Amino acid sequence: MGKLFDELSKDPRLKEGLKTCINCGTCTAICPAAEFYRYDPRKIVDTVQRKDDAEIEALLRSETIWYCGECMSCMTRCPRKNGAGLVIMALRHLSIRLGYFTESEKGRQIWPLTKALNTNVLQYGYCVHPATFAFEDHPESGPVFQWALAHKEDVYARLGANYQGKGPGVLRRIPQADLDELKAIYDETGGTERIELVERYSRAKAAEMGMTLDEYTAYTFNHCSPGHFNNGL
Amino acid sequence: MEGKPNKEQVAIIGAGIAGLEAAHQLLRLGYAPVLIEQADHAGGHVAEWNRLFPDKAPAAPLVEELLEQTREATLILRAKILSAGRLGDGFNIRLSDGTSLHVRAILMATGFSLFEAWKKEEYGYGVYDRVLTNADLEHWFNTGDDTRIKGDLKRIGFVHCVGSRDVKAGNTQCSKVCCITAIKQAIEMKERFPEAEIWCFYMDLRLFGKKYEDFYIGAQRDYGIHFIRGRVSEVSENIDGKVIVKAEDTLNGKPVKVTLDALVLMAGMVCNRDIQPLAKELSLSIDDDGYLKSRDNIGSVTRSDRKGIFLAGAATGPKTIPETLAEARSAALDIHNFLSGE
Amino acid sequence: MIYQGKQKIWSDYQKEIPSDHWFYVRSCIRQSFFPGSEKWFLGICRDMLGKDIHETEHHTTCGGIAYHCDVIPQLTAMTIVARQFALMTEAGYKNLVASCITSFGNYTETLETWREFPELEARVREALWKSCRREFEKPEYVAHASDLIYKFRGEIAEKAKFRLVDHRTGEPLRVVEHIGCHYSKMFPHKGVGGAEYPCVLSGMAESWGGRIIDYPERRHCCGFGFRQYLVKANRGYSMSNTHKKFESMEPYHPDMIITNCPGCPYFLDRWQYVISEQTGKTYGQNGYGIPVLTYEELAGLVLGIDPWDLGLQIHQVAVEPLLDKLGIAYDPAKKYLGLNEKDIMKPGLPTVLRCC
Numbered sequence: 020m021g022k023l024f025d026e027l028s029k030d031p032r033l034k035e036g037l038k039t040c041i042n043c044g045t046c047t048a049i050c051p052a053a054e055f056y057r058y059d060p061r062k063i064v065d066t067v068q069r070k071d072d073a074e075i076e077a078l079l080r081s082e083t084i085w086y087c088g089e090c091m092s093c094m095t096r097c098p099r100k101n102g103a104g105l106v107i108m109a110l111r112h113l114s115i116r117l118g119y120f121t122e123s124e125k126g127r128q129i130w131p132l133t134k135a136l137n138t139n140v141l142q143y144g145y146c147v148h149p150a151t152f153a154f155e156d157h158p159e160s161g162p163v164f165q166w167a168l169a170h171k172e173d174v175y176a177r178l179g180a181n182y183q184g185k186g187p188g189v190l191r192r193i194p195q196a197d198l199d200e201l202k203a204i205y206d207e208t209g210g211t212e213r214i215e216l217v218e219r220y221s222r223a224k225a226a227e228m229g230m231t232l233d234e235y236t237a238y239t240f241n242h243c244s245p246g247h248f249n250n251g252l
Numbered sequence: 253m254e255g256k257p258n259k260e261q262v263a264i265i266g267a268g269i270a271g272l273e274a275a276h277q278l279l280r281l282g283y284a285p286v287l288i289e290q291a292d293h294a295g296g297h298v299a300e301w302n303r304l305f306p307d308k309a310p311a312a313p314l315v316e317e318l319l320e321q322t323r324e325a326t327l328i329l330r331a332k333i334l335s336a337g338r339l340g341d342g343f344n345i346r347l348s349d350g351t352s353l354h355v356r357a358i359l360m361a362t363g364f365s366l367f368e369a370w371k372k373e374e375y376g377y378g379v380y381d382r383v384l385t386n387a388d389l390e391h392w393f394n395t396g397d398d399t400r401i402k403g404d405l406k407r408i409g410f411v412h413c414v415g416s417r418d419v420k421a422g423n424t425q426c427s428k429v430c431c432i433t434a435i436k437q438a439i440e441m442k443e444r445f446p447e448a449e450i451w452c453f454y455m456d457l458r459l460f461g462k463k464y465e466d467f468y469i470g471a472q473r474d475y476g477i478h479f480i481r482g483r484v485s486e487v488s489e490n491i492d493g494k495v496i497v498k499a500e501d502t503l504n505g506k507p508v509k510v511t512l513d514a515l516v517l518m519a520g521m522v523c524n525r526d527i528q529p530l531a532k533e534l535s536l537s538i539d540d541d542g543y544l545k546s547r548d549n550i551g552s553v554t555r556s557d558r559k560g561i562f563l564a565g566a567a568t569g570p571k572t573i574p575e576t577l578a579e580a581r582s583a584a585l586d587i588h589n590f591l592s593g594e
Numbered sequence: 595m596i597y598q599g600k601q602k603i604w605s606d607y608q609k610e611i612p613s614d615h616w617f618y619v620r621s622c623i624r625q626s627f628f629p630g631s632e633k634w635f636l637g638i639c640r641d642m643l644g645k646d647i648h649e650t651e652h653h654t655t656c657g658g659i660a661y662h663c664d665v666i667p668q669l670t671a672m673t674i675v676a677r678q679f680a681l682m683t684e685a686g687y688k689n690l691v692a693s694c695i696t697s698f699g700n701y702t703e704t705l706e707t708w709r710e711f712p713e714l715e716a717r718v719r720e721a722l723w724k725s726c727r728r729e730f731e732k733p734e735y736v737a738h739a740s741d742l743i744y745k746f747r748g749e750i751a752e753k754a755k756f757r758l759v760d761h762r763t764g765e766p767l768r769v770v771e772h773i774g775c776h777y778s779k780m781f782p783h784k785g786v787g788g789a790e791y792p793c794v795l796s797g798m799a800e801s802w803g804g805r806i807i808d809y810p811e812r813r814h815c816c817g818f819g820f821r822q823y824l825v826k827a828n829r830g831y832s833m834s835n836t837h838k839k840f841e842s843m844e845p846y847h848p849d850m851i852i853t854n855c856p857g858c859p860y861f862l863d864r865w866q867y868v869i870s871e872q873t874g875k876t877y878g879q880n881g882y883g884i885p886v887l888t889y890e891e892l893a894g895l896v897l898g899i900d901p902w903d904l905g906l907q908i909h910q911v912a913v914e915p916l917l918d919k920l921g922i923a924y925d926p927a928k929k930y931l932g933l934n935e936k937d938i939m940k941p942g943l944p945t946v947l948r949c950c
Contacts, residue, residue, distance in 0.1 A: 031711050032668065041417075043455045044500025048485035048507050051815045051835050052822075059505050088819025088831065089662045090775040091699075095782065095789045096374060096485045098418040102780075111664045128825045133665040135824070139655075140666075145622040146659035152626065156826060159833075160860075161867045161910035163949075164627075166930070166941035173932035178905045179633035180625070187649045189620070189629045197652045200677065203725035210670035217665070243827040370599065373790035378599035488810040489595060491845045496810045 021072030023079070027109050033067075036105025040064045046093035046103045056086040057249045060093055060103035067106055079114040082247065085125030115217060121224035124244055130221035131240040137214055141202055144193030149175070149182075156240075259284035262587055263345055264359045265530070267327060268296020269573060270565025270580045271361035272318035275325040277584035283591070286326040286353060288345070290526075294319060294327060296363050302393035304573060305429075305436040306463040314573070336533050342560065343534070357560050357587045360536070360544055361580065364521040364566035367415030367423065375411065375517055380489040382512070385414075385519045386430070389437055405445045405513040409497050410434040411484045412454040416520030425541050427520030428570040431457050432464050434518050435471045442475040451478045451510060453499050461572060480508065487515060521570040534561060543569050554583040562586055595808060600791045607788035611745045612735050617687035618649045619678055621694030622659065624856035624888070630905025631856075631890035632693055635739055638893055642753065643746055647691070653681050658696035662820040669721065672714070675704045676722045680730035690733040691742060695855035698738040699776030702784050705732060736784075738777060740854050740889050744786055744794045747801040755898030758804030760849075761921035766805040767849040770884075771795035772839075772862065774855025775815050789813075795852050798889060802896045811842035816858040823861070836865035840877050840884075847879075850916050851886045859909075862886045867910045870946040881948035883911035895922060902928055912950045926950060 027033050046060045047053045053060065063083065066074050078084055087107040094102040111120075120126035139148050154165045167174045172182060181188025205211040225235035245252055260283050264271045267289035275285035293299060295315040304311050332348035342356040369377035369385045377383050384392075384400045392398040412434055416427040431454065438450045457479070459465050471477045482499035490496055495515045501508045523542030531538055537545035537557055544567045547555040554563050564583040565576040624632055639645045656678060661671035678701075682690055692698045708715035722728050743750070758767045773792045778785025787793030790813070796806040817835025822828045839862070843851075853859040866883040870876050878884045886909065887895075894904045901922065906913045907929045917924050929950070932938040943949055 030668075031707055031714060035707065035710065038419075041455060042502055043483035044481075044502040045483045045485040047500040047502075047505075048482065048498045049814075050507070051817065051819065052831065053500075053507050054838075055831050055834055059500075061500060061502065062505065085821070088815065088817075088822045090815040090819065091780045092775055092813075092815060095779045098413075098420055098483065100419050108664065108668075112667065115664065125828075128821060128827065129665065132663045132821055132824060136660040136663055136665050139622075140657065140660055144654040145625070146655045146657065147622045147626050149626050159829065159864050159868045161864050162942040162944060163908055163910045164864075166939065167908050170932070170938040173936060173938045174908065175629055176933045177931070178630040178908075179903075180629040185651070187651045189625045189632050191651055193654055194652065197654055200726045201654055201674065204673045204677065204721070205666075205670060207721045207725040208670040208673050209667045213665070213667055213670075239825075239827075241826050243830075248830075370602065373603050373788065376599075378602065379596055379791070381595065486813065488812065489808065490810050493595075 021070055021075060023072045023075045023113070024067070024070040026113055027067065027075070030109040030112060032105040033109040036102040036109065037064060037067060038101055039099055040068050040101055041099060043098065045096040045098065049092050049096060051090060051092065052086045052088055055249065056247055058083060058086040060087065060107070063110070064101060064103050064106050067110070078110060079117060079119040080122040082123040082125045084110045084114060085123065085128070086247070115213070118216075118220040121220050124242070125247070127221070127224065127239045129217055131236050133214055133217045134236065137210075141198065141205065144198055144201065149190070260591060261286050261353060261355050262357050262359065262591075263288060263343070263353055263355045264361055265333070265527075266296070266361040266363055266567070267294035268361060268363045268565065269298050269315070269318060270363065270567070270576045271359070272322050273577045273580035274359050274361060274564055274584045276318065276321040277581050278587065279322065279324050281584065281588045283588070284326070285322075287322070287328065288331045288333065288347065289327065289329050290331055292329050294329070297366070298573065300387065300390060302390045303436070303440070305432045306461065306467045308436065308440070333530055336530060357562065357591055358534070359562045359564055359583055359587060360527070360556070360567050361564045362524050362527045362544070362567040364570065365524045365526070367421070367519040367522045369414055369517045369519045371421060372414055372517070374486050375414065375484065376487045376489065376495075377517055380487060380495055381493050382495045383487060383515045383517065385517050386433055386437060387519065389516050393440065401514055403513075405441070405448050407510065407512045408438075408441050408445070408448050408450045409495070409510065409512045409515045410438055410450070410452045411515065411517050412452065413483065414517040414519045415522060417455065423520065423522050423541070425570065426458060428458070429572055430518040430520055431459055432461065432467065434516075435467055435477075437516060438477045439471055439475050442477065449478070450475075451480055453480050453482055453484045453497070455481070455483050482508070521566060524567070527567075534558065536561060541569070543567065554579050554586055560590065603791050604787045604793045607783060607786060609741065609786055611737055611741050612689050613745065614645050615687060616645070616647045616689045616691040616737070616742070617682040617685060618647050619653050619656065619690065619692050619697060620649070621692070621697060621856045622655050623860065624693050627860045627908070628856060628888050628891070628905060630903065631888040634894045634899060634904060635693065635743075635890045638750070638890070638897065639742060639746070642897070643749060648685055648687055650681055650685060653678055656692070656694070656697040656700050658694070658700040659820060661700065662696065663824060664821070669717065671700065672704050672707075672718045673721045673725065675701055676718050676730055677726055677728060679732060680722065680726070680728035682733060683729070683731045688731070688734040689737065690735070691737045691739055693739045693856070695738060695774035695776045696857070698736065699780055701733075701736045702781055705736065706781060738854070740794050741786060743889055743893055744797050747798045750893055750896060751801045754802060754896045756896050756920050756922055758799060758802045758896070758920070760919045762919070766803055767919060768807050768846060769799040769804040770807050770809065770812075770843050770846075770848040770851040771799065772816060772851055772853045772858050774853065774858050777854055795854055795889060798892065799852060802892075807843065807846045807848055809843040809846055811839045814839055816861045817865070818857045818861055832861060833865045833868055836861050837869055840866065840869070844877055848884055849919060851884055852889055852892050853886060854889065856888070859886045859888050863909050863911050867944055867947050871944060874946055876947055878911070878915065880915075881946075882915050883947055885909065885911050885913045885916045887913075895920065900924070910944070910947070910949070912948065914950045
């Protein structure tokens with residue numbers, strides 16, 4: 020029994036996600052990520068099932084565990100009631116905790132995600148919010164939404180939203196007292212500690228790569244190296 | 253019961269091949285077996301089958317021979333058991349046709365049920381037009397009648413382990429006969445459609461019996477059948493009504509998608525739940541897989557944990573035909589020993 | 595395709611959805627991209643059908659997207675969920691209805707995980723008390739907002755001004771439904787119709803006169819993939835999955851797509867635009883795309899609500915070809931006006947995808 024496997028075992032998602040695997044491949048067969056990336060969820064589950072610490076450590080430092088889209092389609096079909104997606108979530112959690120995530124390009128993306136999403140949650144009370152949805156970062160949202168964002172107060176008012184307003188309604192401003200409660204939950208449950216830890220490791224990696232933190236944020240958000248895709252690219 | 257004086261009656265529940273073979277042996281041992289069958293024919297599942305692995309021998313002569321050998325036995329078809337219980341040192345069984353039996357020994361030859369393939373929803377049985385089961389295919393071999401088999405098939409798939417080895421489907425056991433049946437049916441389809449490409453999607457190939465492995469070698473070498481180690485994950489239908497199958501070729505580590513003219517689901521043997529009320533009436537134990545429980549699974553497979561009640565064939569778990577016939581003979585001998593006080 | 599076969603499976607997954615008194619929790623994505631949908635969900639359920647649906651300004655995101663981007667621990671996500679439950683309990687409600695599939699999955703997963711690991715529930719209760727001084731009862735029933743529209747589909751059909759029929763030919767419209775992975779793939783029994791043949795959307799479309807199309811990649815994910823869309827470097831994953839679905843549905847010539855999850859319609863709409871820019875290909879008729887609607891937008895159209903009140907103008911794929919088929923009148927001049935007909939200019943036009 021390896022130490023890393025023991026650590027993984029403490030995560031309820033590992034207990035839910037890995038009972039006994041027979042390597043039948045039903046998960047990989049319908050996995051959206053397996054069609055796109057060099058990725059095979061069956062092999063990941065099998066690696067964890069083997070409880071070999073060296074192999075698990077290699078996974079935690081790899082690109083592989085970051086390819087999953089957490090759609091959980093794998094859970095529907097497994098004949099042994101496993102969920103490869105849940106195993107992935109446990110692996111990612113441990114990779115972040117141990118700071119291994121900065122060793123892969125896809126893992127390093129945890130930093131821009133941590134920054135953007137937690138800012139939205141803690142400052143607005145939303146995971147996604149028009150105030151922080153920049154068209155430059157989302158050109159695929161199209162000319163209509165570019166127009167909508169440029170005129171957001173008018174567009175949301177036209178559609179009956181209560182944008183940044185008091186009281187209930189669509190896109191209402193969430194009262195500060197409630198945001199304070201979210202912050203208190205983060206403090207109490209390890210959310211804040213997680214943000215600080217990700218920032219600490221990311222700063223160190225940025226320095227190692229000779230970048231400022233802002234450069235590192237933009238680079239990890241935008242850059243895609245060759246080699247990830249299963250079509251040889 | 254009238255007739256057959258002086259011979260002791262033995263009740264046999266189920267007139268499939270286990271019941272028939274046991275009746276045959278009990279007749280020879282000097283008893284008067286009474287076969288109680290709920291269907292309108294004897295021979296059980298085998299009577300519905302066309303040919304048998306591994307020799308592709310036709311099923312009909314086997315059933316005919318068994319029926320011939322049991323002509324002297326009493327056969328009650330369309331029978332419904334109204335009650336069954338202990339009476340004195342034996343059992344009393346009342347049937348809906350008014351028959352009442354008093355016997356010292358009962359043989360449970362109640363067989364299996366075929367997994368209802370529609371329950372594996374992702375395989376689209378009963379939803380997609382060209383998806384059928386192993387049993388449907390045997391019916392088609394027998395009658396040529398099945399609208400799901402259309403025209404000259406060019407691409408055919410077989411899915412192993414449908415409803416077997418499946419925690420979610422509630423059946424953890426291996427159905428044992430499906431791997432070899434799939435190979436038999438794949439070969440038979442190749443004989444009928446020589447141009448067809450045929451794929452078998454399997455989790456493990458469990459080819460344990462005499463000549464099974466040779467049959468497998470032949471399927472690969474002589475018939476060019478493809479074997480893909482991967483459990484089918486999803487079946488869908490395209491605009492031409494053809495079947496699309498998704499699996500992973502796990503030996504290659506790559507998802508595969510094939511479009512087929514027909515897909516055959518190897519629905520496995522599952523326990524026959526219809527007999528559970530009777531088992532309860534007779535205080536028979538049900539195993540955690542839903543099958544009747546043998547006294548033990550090594551030396552006393554044909555004995556139940558109740559005095560005077562014996563078990564044979566797929567009532568206790570998936571069995572091949574030779575195993576079933578052997579158990580039926582063994583159970584007949586057990587019954588004889590029991591009744592003759594040894 | 596054997597329709598009765600699907601019905602047989604649907605009948606195995608019918609949920610007993612309570613008919614009234616709901617605590618409503620909103621969706622971050624639906625509010626941002628389909629604000630009219632949430633407005634009209636309440637408009638239909640409260641004002642037209644007279645249901646009691648309670649909203650408090652104090653509720654927040656469920657944290658689901660952050661959780662599935664792996665940027666908050668499971669305990670944090672569960673405690674945010676528990677806080678929503680506490681608000682529900684304080685307001686005196688027992689039924690929770692979520693406007694988002696990720697949320698619905700998050701609430702369901704939380705409750706199922708607590709059932710399996712009661713010690714986790716205890717830990718969450720303690721964390722919620724320490725951080726917010728709140729306590730909660732677990733909801734008796736968790737629904738997705740589409741479950742309610744599904745439940746009321748017959749009443750909506752009775753009040754309908756339009757049917758999902760091409761009024762020029764009398765033919766039912768060909769409708770593609772897209773369910774959203776977290777609705778029932780994790781817990782099939784929590785969704786109307788199960789995971790393989792869900793009927794939550796097909797039930798609506800059929801009640802309102804449409805014909806459902808089943809196509810090979812129907813069950814495939816839209817491609818959101820959380821981090822696979824939110825990080826720019828990964829977006830090829832997202833688009834390639836949407837592309838795969840469109841290629842698969844194309845031969846059936848769908849008139850529209852209806853969606854369950856708030857994210858899916860965004861991706862199915864926007865990636866059609868990007869595909870057209872990158873490859874020149876469009877999937878609708880005459881250079882248009884295939885309109886992608888939320889179920890609230892579809893219910894609203896059927897009930898005769900003005901398309902620009904519903905918010906169909908902020909879709910990238912033009913909906914006018916669909917409105918023309920349905921025989922719904924609209925004023926093109928008012929499409930992009932603000933409140934009180936304020937002029938707020940118009941969006942630019944894509945290079946390839948035809949828009950109005």
